[in-house]
Amino acid sequence: MPLNIFIIVFMVGGWLSSRLFTRLALPGILGMVLFGILLGNLRGVEAPELVVSLDPFLKSLALIVILLRAGLGIHKQTLARIGWRAGLMAAVPCLMEASALTLAFHLLFGFAWPVAALAAFLLSAVSPAVVIPSMLDLRDKGHGKRNEVPTLVLAGASVDDVIAITFFSAFLALAADQSGNLYLSVASIPFSIIGGIVAGLIIGFPLAWYFQQRYKYIRATEKTMLLLMAALLVVEVGELAHLAALLAVMVIGFIILEKAERVAQELALKLAKVWVIAEIVLFVLIGMAVDLSVAWEAGLKGLLLIHIGLTFRSLGVMLSLAGSRLNWRERAFCVIAYLPKATVQAALGAVPLAAGIAGGDVILSVAVLSIVYTAPLGLLLIRKLGPKLLDQELEHPAGGA
Numbered sequence: 001m002p003l004n005i006f007i008i009v010f011m012v013g014g015w016l017s018s019r020l021f022t023r024l025a026l027p028g029i030l031g032m033v034l035f036g037i038l039l040g041n042l043r044g045v046e047a048p049e050l051v052v053s054l055d056p057f058l059k060s061l062a063l064i065v066i067l068l069r070a071g072l073g074i075h076k077q078t079l080a081r082i083g084w085r086a087g088l089m090a091a092v093p094c095l096m097e098a099s100a101l102t103l104a105f106h107l108l109f110g111f112a113w114p115v116a117a118l119a120a121f122l123l124s125a126v127s128p129a130v131v132i133p134s135m136l137d138l139r140d141k142g143h144g145k146r147n148e149v150p151t152l153v154l155a156g157a158s159v160d161d162v163i164a165i166t167f168f169s170a171f172l173a174l175a176a177d178q179s180g181n182l183y184l185s186v187a188s189i190p191f192s193i194i195g196g197i198v199a200g201l202i203i204g205f206p207l208a209w210y211f212q213q214r215y216k217y218i219r220a221t222e223k224t225m226l227l228l229m230a231a232l233l234v235v236e237v238g239e240l241a242h243l244a245a246l247l248a249v250m251v252i253g254f255i256i257l258e259k260a261e262r263v264a265q266e267l268a269l270k271l272a273k274v275w276v277i278a279e280i281v282l283f284v285l286i287g288m289a290v291d292l293s294v295a296w297e298a299g300l301k302g303l304l305l306i307h308i309g310l311t312f313r314s315l316g317v318m319l320s321l322a323g324s325r326l327n328w329r330e331r332a333f334c335v336i337a338y339l340p341k342a343t344v345q346a347a348l349g350a351v352p353l354a355a356g357i358a359g360g361d362v363i364l365s366v367a368v369l370s371i372v373y374t375a376p377l378g379l380l381l382i383r384k385l386g387p388k389l390l391d392q393e394l395e396h397p398a399g400g401a
Helices: 003-023 028-040 049-071 076-082 084-109 113-124 128-140 149-176 182-187 189-213 220-240 245-259 261-288 292-320 328-337 343-348 360-390
Strands: none
Touching: 003 028, 003 049, 003 261, 028 261, 028 360, 049 128, 049 149, 049 220, 049 245, 049 261, 049 343, 084 113, 084 149, 084 292, 113 149, 113 292, 113 343, 113 360, 128 149, 128 328, 128 343, 128 360, 149 189, 149 245, 149 328, 149 343, 182 189, 189 220, 189 245, 189 261, 220 245, 220 261, 245 261, 261 343, 261 360, 292 328, 292 360, 328 360, 343 360
């Protein structure tokens, strides 16, 4: 198929499938993934070589866009009010789910421990594509304002992804190089996270100053382009230096919001428009990568695995909120908000397969299954139950902050 025709079918088909599923009160991303699966398995239809070569870049760019939106939506004052709960919400559910999934992948699929761990952290990441827009919408409508619940979930879920991706990267390198040292790889992760924060500060402050100084002379579209190029550069350098590059991206957005709020508001609006295209590209591409025969074989085991992970993630959320001011309804909402998976699984699901990791096709199939199963479930529950759970007055305070 000629490149031009393929791009038209790819983009228009992804958009129409998204609109159709939205009309059915289902997540648009589900329609995009299913359209991608259909397109990728049509006889005689193959992605042009240019699209295949750009696949990793396009997925990385989409992930950068959604994490920049997260950083541009979190005020320092709000984060300070939430305090260390956001840190617990970022780390505990992710680590509990990944620990359970590592054992499950090893037992159910016979994966070696490093491969089981990289698959577990890939699957454990919560979806910013579902959670971030949903939390921003609930917050803008005033739901859960008393205890800043949407912002708590927004901050926790965003850093949750960074933690999952950082561990995934470490175990991917270890699985690809069997001579690597497991303990050394894990021990390097805190340094990777700190390095990511520092990199974000180094880029964020000058960028915020420049945008503020040249506010009237640079159009919002140009600011957005410069921001995206800076973020891409940070990710490229971060990967070479083994830093938590995506954490750096989120920190850049956070710094711009704190130092140049009017610029941040412009950028947030522009990135929301960029996401319309990036979302289609990301989720149609992941659908196209699926091998239906492998997906069918992994089906029942994959569903069992996903349920095991969600059970331990939910326990992690409840443990993180123990002793907080949140009532049981707000805590139940946090459990629901942490269910959906989509963005990280779409962006990185095919990476183990491309790296030649044994079981990479199975990992991709389970990643797509997690999107198809949890994204609609989580989004529907957030939409239907979110306002009801968050708008209830606190009847019996549960204790400390």
